[in-house]
Amino acid sequence: MRKLVERGADPESTDQEGNSLLMLAARGGHKPLIGFLLERKASVTRRNRYGDSPLLIAAVSGNVEVASLMVDRGAELKPEGWTPLHYAAFAGQAEMIKFLLGKGADKNAEAPNGFTPLMMAARGGHLDAARVLLFEDPDVNHKTEAGESALKIAMQRDLKPMVELLRRAGAVE
Numbered sequence: 001m002r003k004l005v006e007r008g009a010d011p012e013s014t015d016q017e018g019n020s021l022l023m024l025a026a027r028g029g030h031k032p033l034i035g036f037l038l039e040r041k042a043s044v045t046r047r048n049r050y051g052d053s054p055l056l057i058a059a060v061s062g063n064v065e066v067a068s069l070m071v072d073r074g075a076e077l078k079p080e081g082w083t084p085l086h087y088a089a090f091a092g093q094a095e096m097i098k099f100l101l102g103k104g105a106d107k108n109a110e111a112p113n114g115f116t117p118l119m120m121a122a123r124g125g126h127l128d129a130a131r132v133l134l135f136e137d138p139d140v141n142h143k144t145e146a147g148e149s150a151l152k153i154a155m156q157r158d159l160k161p162m163v164e165l166l167r168r169a170g171a172v173e
Contacts, residue, residue, distance in 0.1 A: 001025070002036055011040040018048035026054040026070070029063045044075040051081065059084035059100065062093035071103055083109045089117035089133065092126030097133060107138040114144030122150035122166065125159040130166070140171040149173075 001021050005011050014020050022042040025033040047053050055075035058067040067084070071077065077084060077100065085105040088096040101107060108116055118138050121129040134140070143149045151171040154162040
């Protein structure tokens with residue numbers, strides 16, 4: 001990729017799904033290539049056809065160094081819809097969650113379906129991710145329009161350790 005860009009290829013080139021070179025590099029965690037693309041003004045806010053940005057891709061993969069590069073270049077921590085914190089919680093990326101919260105991510109952000117990052121961590125049974133979120137005192141009893149809560153999700157999935165953790169944090173049915 002580096003040679004192609006050095007020969008004049010557009011650093012904003014995309015594949016059929018709208019993934020930019022920066023997104024592909026973020027997915028693979030290729031820090032030197034990411035730095036090179038950022039120097040060439042590759043967009044950190046571009047979205048692919050699924051709505052994913054380079055930061056969302058870094059968040060789900062748990063690569064804090066890559067995410068830091070994106071945030072330093074203006075990547076959105078609080079976009080409309082699914083946030084990097086939702087993606088990190090979905091994947092159980094506790095260190096990424098710490099990083100994003102430290103940069104100002106919204107611990108109670110609502111996704112289009114009403115889920116919060118805590119609900120995403122609960123859904124996956126990601127105890128470490130949930131602990132990091134709970135340390136920030138999120139709304140443990142947030143409910144979607146359908147009446148789902150982190151506790152209800154954990155109970156439906158029979159995730160006993162998660163149910164216990166949420167109850168200790170003050171979650172109620």
